[in-house]
Amino acid sequence: MLNVFLILVGLIVVIGVLSSPKTFARYVALSFDMFFNVLTAGMLDVTISSRAGIAAAQGKTWGKLLSKFLDIFEKNHCQLAIQSDIDHAQQVIQKLSPYDTRNK
Numbered sequence: 001m002l003n004v005f006l007i008l009v010g011l012i013v014v015i016g017v018l019s020s021p022k023t024f025a026r027y028v029a030l031s032f033d034m035f036f037n038v039l040t041a042g043m044l045d046v047t048i049s050s051r052a053g054i055a056a057a058q059g060k061t062w063g064k065l066l067s068k069f070l071d072i073f074e075k076n077h078c079q080l081a082i083q084s085d086i087d088h089a090q091q092v093i094q095k096l097s098p099y100d101t102r103n104k
Contacts, residue, residue: 033047033049034046036048045088047081047084047085048066049066049070049078049082050078050081050082050084051063052066052067053079056078066078
């Protein structure tokens with residue numbers, strides 16, 4: 001059973017890389033970012049980068065340290081991540097709202 005699972009995962013990776021390597025790589029990185037956040041008791045669909053930016057703004061040492069580290073790779077990374085998470089949430093709300101049956 002594990003072999004079948006690994007083969008399926010391998011096929012998904014190959015198809016993803018062949019169809020759109022940059023997008024696929026970005027989505028995989030983003031999923032690990034969110035997974036790590038959830039694994040450390042963070043909110044679902046929020047990246048650890050956003051969480052670090054919020055923690056830094058609240059004066060928490062771990063947030064400040066992680067934010068400074070991530071700024072090495074991208075200036076204002078955590079603030080950009082917060083805005084990206086907000087944009088993503090708004091897109092999801094817009095896409096799902098027509099199917100919300102609570103007010104019908």
